[in-house]
Amino acid sequence: MRIAQIAPLFESVPPRRYGGTERVVHWLTEELVAMGHDVTLFATGDSVTSAELVPVRERAARFVPNFERNNAPYARMLEMVRRRAHEFDVLHFHIDFHPFALFSRQSTPFLTTLHGRLDQDWVPEIYDLYPDVPLVSISDSQRRPMPHLHWAGTVLHGMPAHLLTPQPVGERDYFAFLGRISPEKGIESAIRIAEAAGVKLKVAAKIGEEDAQYYRDVVAPLLQTGNVEFIGEIGDAEKPDFLSGAKALLFPIDWPEPFGLVMIEAMACGCPVIAFRRGSVPEVVEDGLTGFVVDTVDQAVAACAQVEALDRAAVRRRFEQRWTSWRMARDYLGLYDRLAQRAALKLASD
Structure with missing residues (x-):
């Protein structure tokens, strides 16, 4: 499949140290490439990947107290993805609600994995506007505050099987x-x-x-x-x-x-x-x-x-x-296939 992965822009992919979402995006991207898929990663320019890298901003920048500097890169990213959307079988976003408005109005199948909590008071105000956007939860418990949304599935995280392994040690104290x-x-x-x-x-x-x-x-x-x-x-x-x-x-x-x-x-x-x-x-x-x-x-x-x-x-x-990234990638491929098949059926019926 031709797959676009769209990552957050506050950390590189993978992150230098702390950064859960970016690590998961990296592991998923690398596993999909290893499986033979054609993957393009939209991320920061200091990211490292086996996929085609599309640098949206030169390097990662943590949150800064400036609305424009935090949000302008995401506006740029969305337009860059939109201009190439026709090149992909599926678009996979990891940037919360940012793609909903624009990508609900185009034909390439897309889904969004939500990596954060949904029990905060601002969440319904934005997510309830888009009841048909396909969402992926990273645990079933994550869905509980908003069970009525259009959940395409739950995909639990996984990591490379040999990234961390048991080591011989002496006394565990x-x-x-x-x-x-x-x-x-x-x-x-x-x-x-x-x-x-x-x-x-x-x-x-x-x-x-x-x-x-x-x-x-x-x-x-x-x-x-x-x-x-x-x-x-x-x-x-x-x-x-x-x-x-x-x-x-x-x-x-x-x-x-x-x-x-x-x-x-x-x-x-x-x-x-x-x-x-x-x-x-x-x-x-x-x-x-x-x-x-x-x-x-x-x-x-x-x-x-x-x-x-x-x-x-x-x-x-x-x-x-x-808990391997291979299992995670297989789970996501199942969702990608379903979305692509539905889009093909809709296109044929139109």
Whole structure:
């Protein structure tokens, strides 16, 4: 198939460090190319891909306090894609609601994967205007605030099978926290869980500008207990050793997480996950097999005492069965085929 992938413009594809959506777009694009499809990636000029790269802006730029500078690149991107839309069998957007108005008025099939939360008050005002736009959720739980939209399917994320793998380690004497320092990611609960379990917590996490004050006022004092080691942000090269050496990944989130890539990153390394029952967690963690799904700090502490009984080789096998980018790409190809067939039927009937 001739497929266009349209990525966000705030990070490169793949991102240099933190950036979940851009990582998923990269893995999907590379897998589709490896399968023999003709893929074009609309992204920033500092992106790296096996597909044809169409640079929309010279390089990635994080959010800036300027409406025009944030939004003009997306207006440019939409027009660049529109001018080439006839070259593709399907257009796959990863930029929220931006394409809805323009691409609902043209003939090339398109769909949009929503990577964020849908429970905020502004969401119905825009999404309800487009009840026929094909959408893809990244978990079934993500849909719950807006179940009436035109959901083409749910495609759970996947990652390259050999990107992160289990590593030989000595004694596993710590729990891991991986991702971003923010209230919704549950760093405070993770510290309490590890302390109550009597086990060290190693924190490998990014501190974004938006969370810098929260880190200074709330998290930094908690790091002085002596039970926590703050490592800072790490990349894929460091993750296998970090996760393989942990008893478990603690994921005590306090928000409706649409997916949570760190859970499958841990599983790729054979590391079980102890996670709060929020958002996508029950769809990703198989209780008693790849980790434990809990509701409270006390339940998480109890799970900490049981986690070493889990078979880490079985955790890795389950990752290979459920969470690869090959499986993700196959799922998306099924949706692309359906959209293309419907468009062909409509064209024939017209």
